[in-house]
Each structure stands twice: as structure tokens, then as C-alpha cells.
Amino acid sequence: MTSVEIYTRQYCTYCHWAKELLSRKGVTFREFDVTGNLQMRQEMIERAHGGDTFPQIFIGATHVGGCDELYSLEEAGKLDALLGRADGKSGESPRA
Numbered sequence: 001m002t003s004v005e006i007y008t009r010q011y012c013t014y015c016h017w018a019k020e021l022l023s024r025k026g027v028t029f030r031e032f033d034v035t036g037n038l039q040m041r042q043e044m045i046e047r048a049h050g051g052d053t054f055p056q057i058f059i060g061a062t063h064v065g066g067c068d069e070l071y072s073l074e075e076a077g078k079l080d081a082l083l084g085r086a087d088g089k090s091g092e093s094p095r096a
Contacts, residue, residue: 002060002084004029007044014067015055021070027083059083 004022006029008015022029034040041052048056048063057064059082064070073079 005058007032007034007056009054010035012054018055018067018070
């Protein structure tokens with residue numbers, strides 16, 4: 001499976017929803033909590049080509065964007081392919 005990295009901050013509902021979707025799909029991800037860490041936040045912004053909202057999600061070399069983009073990929077049936085798997089287990093959106 002392709003590596004997944006997610007930049008988050010504490011008390012972020014969108015971060016929670018993104019991590020919930022990934023966990024529900026059985027995806028292991030590396031989380032970077034940048035709360036209070038200006039250097040790491042700047043690294044995130046540079047890596048995300050100016051994206052400064054939370055979360056910022058990377059699947060392999062692909063910058064997915066944030067929570068909305070992650071859920072859009074899931075709803076379009078494209079997330080599993082990006083993750084490098086063909087047997088995805090989709091669930092309901094917690095935002096429904």
C-alpha cells in the first residue's frame with residue numbers, strides 16, 4: 001500500500017474526519033501534529049504548494065489536499081486506486 005502522511009492540528013474537526021475515513025478503510029498513516037510548531041507548519045505549506053489549511057494530506061507523491069478532497073476521492077471511487085489497493089472498504093461519511 002502507498003504511504004500516507006497527514007498534517008494536522010489539535011481540535012480540528014476536518015482533521016478528525018480525514019483520519020476517521022483513513023482508519024475506517026484500514027489505512028496506516030503518519031500524522032504530523034503541527035500545533036504550535038511554526039517550523040513544521042512552514043514545511044507543510046511549502047510541501048503543499050501554499051496550502052495552509054488543515055489537514056493537508058499526501059498519498060505517496062500526490063498532494064491530495066484537505067478533508068473535502070479526500071472525501072471527494074472516496075465518493076468518486078478513486079481513493080482506493082490512489083492508495084494502491086483494489087479491495088477498498090468504503091463507509092459512510094461522518095458528515096452526512
